[in-house]
Amino acid sequence: MRLVLDGLTVVSDGRGLVHDLSLEVPSGQVVGLVGPNGSGKSTALRCVYRALRPTRGTVRLGEDDLARLTPRRGAQLVAAMTQDGSVGLDFTVEEVVALGRAPHLRGGQALGHRDRELCHEVMERLGIRHLARRGVLTLSGGERQRVLLARTLAQEPRILVLDEPTNHLDVRHQIELLSLLRRSGPTVLIVLHDLNLAAAACDRIGVLSRGRLVAAGTPGDVLTAELVAKVFGVTAGVVPHPLTGAPQLLYSLDSSR
Amino acid sequence: MLLVSVVVAIGLGPAVVAPDETAGYLWAALTGGRVDADDATAYRIVWEIRAPRVLLAALVGAGLSAVGVAIQALVRNPLADPFVLGVSSGASVGAVGVTVTGALASLGAHAVSAGAFAGALAASVLVYAASATRGAVSPLRLVLTGVALSLGFQAVMSVIIYFASDTEATGMVLYWTMGSFGAASWEALPVVAAVLALTMVLLHRQGRALDVLALGDETAVSLGVDPDRHRKVLLGLVSLLTGVMVAVSGAIAFVGLVMPHLVRMLAGATHARVLAVAPLIGAVFMVWADLASRTLVAPRELPLGAITALVGVPVFVALLRRRAYMFGGR
Numbered sequence: 319m320r321l322v323l324d325g326l327t328v329v330s331d332g333r334g335l336v337h338d339l340s341l342e343v344p345s346g347q348v349v350g351l352v353g354p355n356g357s358g359k360s361t362a363l364r365c366v367y368r369a370l371r372p373t374r375g376t377v378r379l380g381e382d383d384l385a386r387l388t389p390r391r392g393a394q395l396v397a398a399m400t401q402d403g404s405v406g407l408d409f410t411v412e413e414v415v416a417l418g419r420a421p422h423l424r425g426g427q428a429l430g431h432r433d434r435e436l437c438h439e440v441m442e443r444l445g446i447r448h449l450a451r452r453g454v455l456t457l458s459g460g461e462r463q464r465v466l467l468a469r470t471l472a473q474e475p476r477i478l479v480l481d482e483p484t485n486h487l488d489v490r491h492q493i494e495l496l497s498l499l500r501r502s503g504p505t506v507l508i509v510l511h512d513l514n515l516a517a518a519a520c521d522r523i524g525v526l527s528r529g530r531l532v533a534a535g536t537p538g539d540v541l542t543a544e545l546v547a548k549v550f551g552v553t554a555g556v557v558p559h560p561l562t563g564a565p566q567l568l569y570s571l572d573s574s575r
Numbered sequence: 576m577l578l579v580s581v582v583v584a585i586g587l588g589p590a591v592v593a594p595d596e597t598a599g600y601l602w603a604a605l606t607g608g609r610v611d612a613d614d615a616t617a618y619r620i621v622w623e624i625r626a627p628r629v630l631l632a633a634l635v636g637a638g639l640s641a642v643g644v645a646i647q648a649l650v651r652n653p654l655a656d657p658f659v660l661g662v663s664s665g666a667s668v669g670a671v672g673v674t675v676t677g678a679l680a681s682l683g684a685h686a687v688s689a690g691a692f693a694g695a696l697a698a699s700v701l702v703y704a705a706s707a708t709r710g711a712v713s714p715l716r717l718v719l720t721g722v723a724l725s726l727g728f729q730a731v732m733s734v735i736i737y738f739a740s741d742t743e744a745t746g747m748v749l750y751w752t753m754g755s756f757g758a759a760s761w762e763a764l765p766v767v768a769a770v771l772a773l774t775m776v777l778l779h780r781q782g783r784a785l786d787v788l789a790l791g792d793e794t795a796v797s798l799g800v801d802p803d804r805h806r807k808v809l810l811g812l813v814s815l816l817t818g819v820m821v822a823v824s825g826a827i828a829f830v831g832l833v834m835p836h837l838v839r840m841l842a843g844a845t846h847a848r849v850l851a852v853a854p855l856i857g858a859v860f861m862v863w864a865d866l867a868s869r870t871l872v873a874p875r876e877l878p879l880g881a882i883t884a885l886v887g888v889p890v891f892v893a894l895l896r897r898r899a900y901m902f903g904g905r
Contacts, residue, residue, distance in 0.1 A: 367797040414790070
């Protein structure tokens with residue numbers, strides 16, 4: 319399902335956080351949002367999973383206006399892996415994954431046979447089946463991120479948004495999580511800090527600066543030395559990845575040159 | 576277990592009635608059977624004095640446990656108990672105010688309970704109004720406002736007592752802060768039972784939503800759960816049930832704090848399960864706590880809150896020291 323942000327503007331307490339952001343995520347593609355801290359990436363994502371109502375503009379899922387869907391229907395279509403990944407209570411891993419079924423079940427309705435099968439299948443796919451009965455508070459950072467991703471996949475979303483899912487993960491877990499994501503199916507909009515990971519994982523990249531979209535396109539088109547210098551204020555050389563050909567940035571610590 | 580506890584507890588007291596005879600009397604009362612003239616006194620003790628008291632203890636024990644679960648989810652704080660939002664001190668102000676001023680005299684014996692209930696609801700409304708910003712209630716703000724207003728109510732009560740300076744008001748304060756089922760009657764039971772039943776049904780239907788809320792507000796929204804709407808409903812339910820319970824029995828400490836944790840250790844954190852188990856265990860515990868309060872130093876009564884705290888504090892500390900049990904981090 320295609321995701322379209324159309325003229326999205328968010329003003330909060332008189333401060334403009336996002337200005338007139340228009341971005342299309344074609345069905346089945348992975349699109350990355352990058353930009354410096356405070357550039358409005360998370361704000362834009364929050365509009366997609368409805369933690370925030372845009373001041374102006376619309377979010378469209380396929381042909382539907384998100385604002386016209388019930389919260390339940392919206393959550394059946396869009397799943398989110400947010401930054402507040404902390405869990406307040408010591409649920410087991412399988413309980414957390416099963417909560418992904420919440421938008422598909424009525425108030426007191428118990429999990430059905432198909433719901434359980436799906437949760438098991440997702441846990442299998444993410445390699446956390448053996449953790450099923452562990453308490454989530456006992457997990458390592460990498461395990462916990464996989465559990466949270468499993469919860470979003472159990473939601474069977476058509477569109478998946480992720481806010482810096484690779485935070486606190488070591489290199490291997492970063493790579494694993496992003497490759498899982500590429501294989502997982504739904505349309506993906508993802509905020510990433512690491513530009514090289516973004517270049518490797520995304521079909522297209524949008525660059526935000528001070529709430530405005532300043533560039534959008536394939537990683538090769540967007541991630542240039544000029545743009546990185548302008549938006550992030552750092553000097554970088556861009557070289558093609560020796561194995562994949564994706565653009566990779568090599569930073570120089572002495573950025574004044 | 577609950578049934579056995581209730582029957583045994585009804586039998587025990589200054590005049591001991593064997594469990595089988597107790598069951599016989601209760602059966603006779605419920606089915607309209609006949610009781611021999613010799614047994615009339617025992618029958619009256621069982622049916623008119625002890626039965627409503629023990630049943631009320633069971634209801635309040637169940638209610639406090641359920642409210643404890645709900646309020647810990649509402650303010651997302653494991654240390655919350657049913658009285659954290661100032662409901663009990665509001666009720667005390669209401670009760671003492673009615674006693675001292677003689678207001679609501681037309682309600683007769685129910686004036687104090689009515690005053691306590693009004694005070695409890697007023698406290699809830701005040702806490703909500705003071706903590707809501709743009710129609711949204713943040714859990715932390717709710718707790719802080721509740722704690723602050725509790726202290727305020729206690730101050731108001733001190734002032735009332737200082738100026739009233741009669742022993743009745745002082746006794747009233749002790750009654751309300753420690754709790755007792757001494758005033759139990761058959762009349763109060765249906766109200767408590769109905770409110771408890773309503774709250775339990777509504778809470779059960781929200782079980783999964785409460786689980787989702789524990790994942791954080793942002794995640795809750797992404798799962799189609801509106802945290803604000805649920806918190807308002809929860810606040811309403813919790814205030815209503817707590818107000819009713821405080822009005823009939825005062826503020827009984829620790830049951831609402833400890834039972835949710837105890838049950839989570841036994842049955843896991845899922846709210847549907849905790850909400851099913853906690854009220855049963857809470858009811859059993861309260862029946863025995865009340866029995867202890869009226870038999871240990873008979874004919875005097877130990878304050879109920881002292882007993883629940885004496886049992887609850889060590890249990891709670893022991894729970895916290897267990898490494899396997901974690902909530903909100905390590």
